[in-house]
Amino acid sequence: MKVTAFVGSSRKKHTYNASEKFLKNLQSLGDIEYEIVRLSDYNLETCKGCKSCTDRGEEFCPLKDDRDKLIEKMMNSDGVIFASPNYCFQLSGLMKMFLDRLAFLFHRPRFFGKTFTSIVAQGFYGGKDIVKYLNFIGDRLGFNVVKGSVLTTLEPMTEKGQMKIDKIIDKQSKRYYETLIKKEYPTPTLFKLMIFRMSRTSAKLMLNEDYRDYTYYKEKGWFESDYYYPVKLNPFKKLIGRFFDMMATRSARSR
Numbered sequence: 001m002k003v004t005a006f007v008g009s010s011r012k013k014h015t016y017n018a019s020e021k022f023l024k025n026l027q028s029l030g031d032i033e034y035e036i037v038r039l040s041d042y043n044l045e046t047c048k049g050c051k052s053c054t055d056r057g058e059e060f061c062p063l064k065d066d067r068d069k070l071i072e073k074m075m076n077s078d079g080v081i082f083a084s085p086n087y088c089f090q091l092s093g094l095m096k097m098f099l100d101r102l103a104f105l106f107h108r109p110r111f112f113g114k115t116f117t118s119i120v121a122q123g124f125y126g127g128k129d130i131v132k133y134l135n136f137i138g139d140r141l142g143f144n145v146v147k148g149s150v151l152t153t154l155e156p157m158t159e160k161g162q163m164k165i166d167k168i169i170d171k172q173s174k175r176y177y178e179t180l181i182k183k184e185y186p187t188p189t190l191f192k193l194m195i196f197r198m199s200r201t202s203a204k205l206m207l208n209e210d211y212r213d214y215t216y217y218k219e220k221g222w223f224e225s226d227y228y229y230p231v232k233l234n235p236f237k238k239l240i241g242r243f244f245d246m247m248a249t250r251s252a253r254s255r
Contacts, residue, residue, distance in 0.1 A: 002033045002035070003026055003080070003081065004074065004079070004081070005019040006037045006070070006081065006095075007038050007039060007083045007084075008092040008096075008098065009084065009085045009094070014085070014153040015083050015121040016036065016038070018083065018151055021169050022081065022169050022173050025169065025174075026180075029177045030177060032177075037070065039095065040094060042070060044065050044070075044098055045101075046097060046100075048062065053103060054213065056211075058104045058212075063101075067101045067102075070098065079116070079117075079176070080111070080138075080143065081118065082119075084120055084121075084130065085121045085122070086121065091130055102141070106141065108213065108217075111141050112142045112185060113184070115143060115146060117138070117145070117172065118131055118135065118138070119148060120148060120150050122150060122153065124152065127151075131150055135148060139192075144179055144184060146179050152165070186231075187231055192227075196222075197248065198251075200222050200223060202252050204223050205253070
């Protein structure tokens with residue numbers, strides 16, 4: 001299996017080292033091939049907000065950078081890790097630029113069955129909010145999300161501090177591996193079901209063949225399916241799914 005870590009730091013230090021240790025832990029647990037992708041080694045331009053990728057299709061993006069190379073690496077991986085330092089109580093600029101270049105994938109998620117987690121290296125505060133955000137990002141991209149970890153990397157690093165980091169990474173890598181080898185397509189929560197049903201019904205009623213979201217949903221059969229992928233819903237979720245469709249229909253017709 002292949003796992004790729006995308007590191008949003010120009011320094012080859014705490015964030016990179018934690019990612020490398022995490023991946024080596026995975027190798028010790030099973031037959032894992034890994035790659036560390038330093039975003040600073042790739043050309044990522046600043047999103048212009050033109051909406052060409054979401055409305056017309058990602059191939060119409062006016063920027064000609066390495067976005068597609070990075071997406072291809074994600075598609076060719078069984079598992080993905082986003083690792084970022086905490087800069088000014090938020091993601092690094094590199095990581096945010098990368099996420100902005102993936103905007104259309106939040107409209108058209110495609111990483112189902114793949115496993116995701118995050119690693120945040122911080123000084124002393126704010127990392128938990130970043131992990132929460134990255135958990136949400138991974139979920140909306142379609143991944144099976146393993147809760148990320150915050151590592152306190154104050155310098156100078158003490159032996160006790162490093163031991164604590166190692167313990168956190170060891171625990172997280174084991175949880176990640178357990179999810180990775182299952183490659184599950186889990187039954188959606190009510191919230192996930194609501195997002196899918198209202199998004200697809202709204203797209204069906206409000207868009208047409210001129211919009212890439214519409215043609216993508218149509219090609220995938222999502223206008224008729226219960227969820228993004230084949231899944232058996234219990235009677236209650238089938239009923240509530242139809243209710244979400246009705247809500248989206250009413251909202252679309254009232255606009």
